[in-house]
Amino acid sequence: xxxxxxxxxxxxxxxxxxxxxxxxxxxxxxxxxxxxxxxxxxxxxxxxxxxxxxxxxxxxxxxxxxxxxxxxxxxxxxxxxxxxxxxxxxxxxxxxxxxxxxxxxxxxxxxxxxxxxxxxxxxxxxxxxxxxxxxxxxxxxxxxxxxxxxxxxxxxxxxxxxxxxxxxxxxxxxxxxxxxxxxxxxxxxxxxxxxxxxxxxxxxxxxxxxxxxxxxxxxxxxxxxxxxxxxxxxxxxxxxxxxxxxxxxxxxxxxxxxxxxxxxxxxxxxxxxxxxxxxxxxxxxxxxxxxxxxxxxxxxxxxxxxxxxxxxxxxxxxxxxxxxxxxxxxxxxxxxxxxxxxxxxxxxxxxxxxxxxxxxxxxxxxxxxxxxxxxxxxxxxxxxxxxxxxxxxxxxxxxxxxxxxxxxxxxxxxxxxxxxxxxxxxxxxxxxxxxxxxxxxxxxxxxxxxxxxxxxxxxxxxxxxxxxxxxxxxxxxxxxxxxxxxxxxxxxxxxxxxxxxxxxxxxxxxxxxxxxxxxxxxxxxxxxxxxxxxxx
Numbered sequence: 001x002x003x004x005x006x007x008x009x010x011x012x013x014x015x016x017x018x019x020x021x022x023x024x025x026x027x028x029x030x031x032x033x034x035x036x037x038x039x040x041x042x043x044x045x046x047x048x049x050x051x052x053x054x055x056x057x058x059x060x061x062x063x064x065x066x067x068x069x070x071x072x073x074x075x076x077x078x079x080x081x082x083x084x085x086x087x088x089x090x091x092x093x094x095x096x097x098x099x100x101x102x103x104x105x106x107x108x109x110x111x112x113x114x115x116x117x118x119x120x121x122x123x124x125x126x127x128x129x130x131x132x133x134x135x136x137x138x139x140x141x142x143x144x145x146x147x148x149x150x151x152x153x154x155x156x157x158x159x160x161x162x163x164x165x166x167x168x169x170x171x172x173x174x175x176x177x178x179x180x181x182x183x184x185x186x187x188x189x190x191x192x193x194x195x196x197x198x199x200x201x202x203x204x205x206x207x208x209x210x211x212x213x214x215x216x217x218x219x220x221x222x223x224x225x226x227x228x229x230x231x232x233x234x235x236x237x238x239x240x241x242x243x244x245x246x247x248x249x250x251x252x253x254x255x256x257x258x259x260x261x262x263x264x265x266x267x268x269x270x271x272x273x274x275x276x277x278x279x280x281x282x283x284x285x286x287x288x289x290x291x292x293x294x295x296x297x298x299x300x301x302x303x304x305x306x307x308x309x310x311x312x313x314x315x316x317x318x319x320x321x322x323x324x325x326x327x328x329x330x331x332x333x334x335x336x337x338x339x340x341x342x343x344x345x346x347x348x349x350x351x352x353x354x355x356x357x358x359x360x361x362x363x364x365x366x367x368x369x370x371x372x373x374x375x376x377x378x379x380x381x382x383x384x385x386x387x388x389x390x391x392x393x394x395x396x397x398x399x400x401x402x403x404x405x406x407x408x409x410x411x412x413x414x415x416x417x418x419x420x421x422x423x424x425x426x427x428x429x430x431x432x433x434x435x436x437x438x439x440x441x442x443x444x445x446x447x448x449x450x451x452x453x454x455x456x457x458x459x460x461x462x463x464x465x466x467x468x469x470x471x472x473x474x475x476x477x478x479x480x481x482x483x484x485x486x487x488x489x490x491x492x493x494x495x496x497x498x499x500x501x502x503x504x505x506x507x508x509x510x511x512x513x514x515x516x517x518x519x520x521x522x523x524x525x526x527x528x529x530x531x532x533x534x535x536x
Contacts, residue, residue, distance in 0.1 A: 030055055032124075037062055045105065050081035064107050070099045134165045135200035138193045145214045148204070150184040160186060160204065167202035175206050175238040175274050187272060189214060206273075209233035212241060215272055219265045220258050222247075228254045231283040234337035238276055242294060242334045244283040255280045279334075287312070287339065294335040298324035301348055311342045315351045362386060370416045379403075392417035425449040432456040441466055446505050451492055458491045467509040474502035 037053040041064055045051055050067040068081055070088045088095035148160035148167060156171035158180060169188055180186060188204035189211035205211060213230045222228040227249050235241040247254035258280045259266050266278055284290040288303035291312060302315040316324045324345050325332050336343045346354070359381055366377035369388055383402055385391055391399075392414055399410035428449035429442065435456035440463035442452050460466055475497045476490025492502065510516040 027057075030057065034062075037064075041105070046080060048078050048080040051105070062107060064105045066103045066105050068101045068103075070095050070097055070101075072097055131200055135193065135195050137164050138162075138190065138200065138202055142190050142193050143210065143214075144190055145211070145218070146188055146190055146204070148186050148188055150180045150182055150186055152182055153180070158186075160188070162202060165200070165202070167204050169204040169206065173203070173205035173207050175276075177238060178206070178274060207235065207237035209235050209241075212243065212269065212273065212278075215269045216243065216258060216265075219260070219268050222252060222254075222257045227252060228257055232338045232340075234334040235276070236330055236334060238274055240277045240279070240330055240334065241273075242279045242281055242338050244281045244290070244294070244338055246283040255282055281338070287341070291335065291339055291341070291343070294338050295324055295331065298331065300324070302351070311344065312339070313344045313346060313351075315346050315348055318347045318349060321345065321347050366391075369420045370413065388417045388421055392421055428453040436461045438462045440464075444505075444509065446501075446508075448495070451495055451497075454491055454495075460491070463509055463513060467506060467513055467515060469502075469506055471499050471502040471506060474506070475499045 034053045034055055037055075038051050041051040041053065042049060045066070050069075052065050052067055054063045054065070055061070056063070068083055070085055070092075071082045073084050073086075076082050076084060083101075085095050085097065088099065088101065091101050092099060146162055146167075148162050151159045151161050151166065153159070158169040158174065160167050160169060167188075167190075169186070173191065186206075188206055189208050190202065191205040191208055191210075192201075192203040194201045194203070210233070212235060213233050216230060217223045220228065223230060223245075228245055228247050230243060230245055232244040233241065234243075243258070245254040245258055247257070257265075266280065270276060270278060279296060281290075281293045281296065284293065288305050291303060291314065292300045295314065298316060298320045300314055300316055300320075304313040304315075314324065323331070326334075332343055332345055359378075362381045362385075363374065363377045365388075366372055366380050366385075367374060370377070370391070372380075379402060380391065385394075394414075396407075396410055396414070399405055399413060400407070405413075425448070429452065432442065432449065432453040432455075435453075437452055437456040438461055441447070441455065441461060442449075444463060444466065447455070455461070455466065460469065469491075472488055472490065474490050474492045476493035477488045477499065479486050479488055490497070490502070507516065511518050
């Protein structure tokens with residue numbers, strides 16, 4: 001086939017027809033044709049030549065040109081598409097490196113193989129344009145709900161038609177007892193849109209917590225308008241879910257608005273989720289209060305919150321234990337997901353036994369270290385004293401507030417506590433030195449003798465060793481492994497050293513050793529303050 005005046009307009013007509021059919025830009029089809037003709041021309045004139053084709057968008061005339069570029073003498077790699085400045089003087093006036101010479105060459109005759117190759121190039125380009133169009137259409141729709149049509153099932157995964165292409169609902173993103181047949185309509189959450197070589201992959205979900213949040217946004221106008229906000233969602237797909245909401249208008253009850261008249265709003269969501277039971281909970285900034293709400297319908301007697309460990313203990317009456325835990329631990333698991341905390345549930349009897357054990361341990365400590373009788377030691381514990389440091393360094397008036405304690409008794413108590421602590425400190429320092437602890441570490445501000453001893457036992461014996469430690473190695477922390485929170489024990493954790501304190505001490509040690517420039521730290525701190533102000 002030759003590109004003649006008889007079929008020049010056919011190129012444009014073909015491009016427009018393909019573009020209409022595939023709903024893509026006609027210019028993309030024309031560009032594909034130009035590339036395919038250029039490849040065919042290279043097979044005729046030589047693959048090393050830089051042959052380019054330009055199709056006039058009005059007349060359809062294809063113009064074939066050969067392009068040669070001027071390069072330095074020692075950079076000529078392809079004599080068919082590059083030439084030197086000296087060679088270029090035959091064709092160009094005052095040629096410079098980078099200049100190009102464009103020469104028109106005769107159009108080519110497309111043989112059967114060349115025509116087939118050109119067709120493949122055009123089809124490939126059209127497919128790529130379709131994929132780009134599909135990706136552009138769906139990339140900004142991630143995080144929204146879409147209606148789809150079931151096409152087929154492959155290995156438990158559903159392939160669905162989303163209009164401009166296909167999407168996949170994987171087996172683990174389906175609600176357990178759901179089954180679909182080809183032709184069924186299905187509503188899904190667009191979880192992720194990923195660009196891949198074989199085309200954009202659109203992953204859907206019906207089990208994502210965000211799916212429930214979006215369904216409520218569709219059913220509850222106050223959520224859509226921003227008057228009510230969904231703060232957290234936790235789901236056991238197909239079985240039960242908890243959703244925490246807050247209202248920014250005091251006249252609107254967030255729970256009532258989500259339930260709707262006679263439960264109409266929440267029932268619409270329940271029906272879409274195949275009967276999944278939904279607990280709607282008022283959100284509260286106070287975490288213990290929020291947790292009490294989250295554990296409904298169980299009644300909670302007491303909550304103890306450990307902010308550093310992100311753990312919370314909940315005390316419930318004996319008869320409420322099974323209700324608080326839920327079937328197969330479902331209730332407490334959902335409450336844990338909703339609050340982002342690890343929850344330990346104790347009965348009142350278990351908590352009472354633990355408190356009694358702590359009371360006896362502290363009583364024994366004061367009896368042994370301060371040489372007190374059991375009654376007086378119990379009196380100290382009952383007044384809230386938990387360790388020797390509190391007795392040794394508390395204001396004298398607090399000891400005088402205890403029944404039967406006068407000035408001389410209080411002074412004697414503090415003297416005994418301080419003597420014992422000093423003896424402990426001396427033993428700890430002596431042991432640390434025996435282990436090889438250096439004065440640079442012993443004299444570092446912020447480390448007690450017991451801390452130095454613990455560090456030396458962990459083979460941290462110099463200030464340099466200390467400066468190489470990570471904050472979590474000192475203060476401890478939590479790591480999530482396979483969805484479970486695992487405790488990382490810290491060398492100084494038993495001394496109640498926080499991550500922030502550990503980080504500050506390590507950074508101070510690095511500054512003292514000259515490893516870190518204090519000016520850089522101040523600059524970073526200033527940048528952090530600026531960012532916080534900007535966010536505020």
